[in-house]
Amino acid sequence: MSSHAANASGSGPLACDVLVVGGGINGCGIARDLAGRGWRVLLAEADDFASHTSSSSTKLIHGGLRYLEYYEFSLVRKALQEREVLLKSAPHIMWPLRFVMPHDPTMRPAWLIRLGIFLYDHLARREVLPGSRGIDLTTHATGAPLKPEFTRGFVYSDGWVDDARLVVLNAVDARAKGATLLTRTRVTRAERHDSHWLATLQREDGHEQQVTAKALVNAAGPWAESFLRGTALPARGEALATKSLRLVKGSHIVVPRCFAHDHAYIFQNPDKRIIFAIPYERDFTLIGTTDVELHGDPAGARISGDETAYLCEQASRYFRRPVRPADVVWSYAGVRPLLEDDSGDPSAVTRDYLLEANAGGGLGAPLLSVWGGKITTFRKLAEDAADEVGQMLGERRPAWTRSAFLPGGDLSAWIGKAQKPDTDFERLVHAVGARHPWLPTVLVRRLSRAYGGRLGELLGQAQSLEDLGAEVAPGLYEAELEFLRRTEWALTGDDVLWRRSKLGLHYTPAERARVGAWMDRAATQATAAETLAP
Missing domain, CATH: 3.50.50.60 (FAD/NAD(P)-binding domain)
Incomplete structure (x- = not known):
């Protein structure tokens, strides 16, 4: 069955x-x-x-710095308290991320930003995440991709999550x-x-x-x-x-990498909203999000041309190299099911x-x-x-x-006692590479990110790449596809390429088609086996 x-x-x-x-x-x-x-x-x-919705977020574990402007102190505190609980529970799919906010004097004054990030630092206890500080963008590495008029900024901490x-x-x-x-x-x-x-x-x-x-x-x-x-x-x-419910669509675009460092950006916009620009899948930058009222079936939500233009325009206000709609390699839209509270602005809905x-x-x-x-x-x-x-x-x-750990979050079988989520993951990568030297370095990191402490279940007794079966697409072997079918309910190519992973971003249409065809054949064979079972 x-x-x-x-x-x-x-x-x-x-x-x-x-x-x-x-x-x-x-x-x-x-x-x-x-x-x-x-x-x-x-x-x-x-x-x-x-x-x-749950695969269409901005993929952040965060308190929501901007919600402080709407006096949502209880929500922000609750979310801040959860950040480190989550980071410790699954360090393979969640990790700390530093955010840079370039200061634009025409937006919020510097003293207000300093007050906001001070509150953000102190509304909940931090053990893992470092605190905020001001930076000189003329000398800091994160200033290089930005326009020269942005000379000062602020850095604070939140977290990243593979939402799906x-x-x-x-x-x-x-x-x-x-x-x-x-x-x-x-x-x-x-x-x-x-x-x-x-x-x-x-x-x-x-x-x-x-x-x-x-x-x-x-x-x-x-x-x-x-x-x-x-x-x-x-x-x-x-x-x-x-x-x-008030249904609010949030759309994102993915473009080729806009910067080489590992920080993310939070940009203030003239409409008082913010957007993020986040390192994504090694080769890309994720930019979002929008807030657009949605009427109709949420299943039909798609990014509009106006939303794409908006995200490109706002990112281009900050980056030296403009972001254009033609640069977009992928986009997605999710629908936030927000409780109706009569707010006129969708961004202000709790x-x-x-x-x-x-x-x-x-x-x-x-x-x-x-x-x-x-x-x-x-x-x-x-x-x-x-x-x-x-x-x-x-x-x-x-x-x-x-x-409690989430599945794969307990890395002790590979690295011993946990220390800090981010360094624990790097220790895992080293341990996996040492135990399985036949695995390519890029594959070690990807598999460690996806499966964490469960990686041994996938690899089994494999002693070589050949033991993982045929390479269906670059770096994706039959053993992993079967593992996803057997343990994670994956049935189609899209399940694998866009939800269990984001490999779809890295593959050509022909490579994506091969993955889909393999999954279809496996599903057909499984159905036939059920039919023949006594």
């Missing part, structure tokens, strides 16, 4: 404690937390994990703790009864399966409101949707989350809806959600994720 359909073919209804709808970062994080507390969890995702891999690692951990996770499986109907939910799940091939759950968690992201208004059916006619419990008072089986949120606070959101579910089910169980 294929991984995405496992445990979904029985004749009677499946029974679980909690049904989670949505396989983005919040849904997978909640499933992981609940499963770790011993509840029977089933998660259903209509597409692949992180197919939408963060989602799938939460899913991997949830499964390891007993959860059942189904991709390409849509919840088409969810009926609320007094003691349980009865849901109908439909796979891509049309097969349907019913599920009973003591509680339901609505973590459908941009579709959370429409799920309550259309798919979920109340027990007695009460309105399930009491909140409204990024904080709200967990809405709907239970008791004769309403029927418990329902928890997740509204809003940002990737940095996903672990805390999941912890709060699991606490809430436990309260609704009448059984509180202790939280556990704050000090």
Whole structure:
């Protein structure tokens, strides 16, 4: 049976404690937390994990420096507290990143920026990340790519995350703790009864399966409101949707590398917004994001020509070498499901989350809806959600994720005791190279980044590149593709090239096609094997 359909073919209804709808970062994080507390969890995702918002972020673990201007001190503090918790939990897919803000006297005054980054440094305790300081851009390496009028700047710390891999690692951990996770499986109907939910799940091939759950968690992201208004059916006619989402599209562009150093930039714009320019995938620079109100189906969100022009124009205000639309090699757009708060400016809509419990008072089986949120606070959101579910089910169980590793985050088998996340990763790279000297240096680093402490599971007993099977595309061998199919729900070329990795950026169309064809053949062979199985 294929991984995405496992445990979904029985004749009677499946029974679980909690049904989670949505396989983005919040849904997978909640499933992981609940499963770790011993509840029977089933998660259903209509597409692949992180197919939408959770793979379309700016890929930062950050407090949100600009939110201080909107007096979002509670949100910023919460996010700042989470940064180092996350960095320690998965140093292979998250790492510290230094940001440079060139000072533009026509924007915010220097004293205001100094005050802001002082607060940013001190709103939460730091053990790993260095503090902020002023720099002379005429002598500092980060000043070289900038126009000469930018002579001074400020440096502060945040973190970077491979967002789509963060989602799938939460899913991997949830499964390891007993959860059942189904991709390409849509919840088409969810009926609320007094003691349980009865849901109908439909796979891509049309097969349907019913599920009973003591509680339901609505973590459908941009579709959370429409799920309550259309798919979920109340027990007695009460309105399930009491909140409204404001859908805000954020788009990004990727261009050839604009600078050679390892810092990122945060640029202030005349419209009072900011954009980031971030080192990306070794050879590129990621620039974003926009804030555009979206009306219509979030699945259809695409970057517009105006957004591309805006990002190029704002980056070109700072860089000596202009960024032009013709330079863009890839772009993506995600939809932020923000809780409607009547803000006129989409940039001012709160990024904080709200967990809405709907239970008791004769309403029927418990329902928890997740509204809003940002990737940095996903672990805390999941912890709060699991606490809430436990309260609704009448059984509180202790939280556990704050000090836990994500899969691959424990590097001790390779390097011994952990020290600092960034230096620990470099020690891992050295250890992998020493243990497997036949691996090319570039491949050692890429595989270490992707799999961390799990790398031994992928390599197995391999003693040479030939042992990894055919090289389907440059640096991508059959053993890795099979590992992604077997352990990370990857079924298509896009799953591998754009979510489990960003290898699609580095490959030609012909190379991408070869990966897609290999995955299609493997899926066909797996289906045939299931059909022949007794």
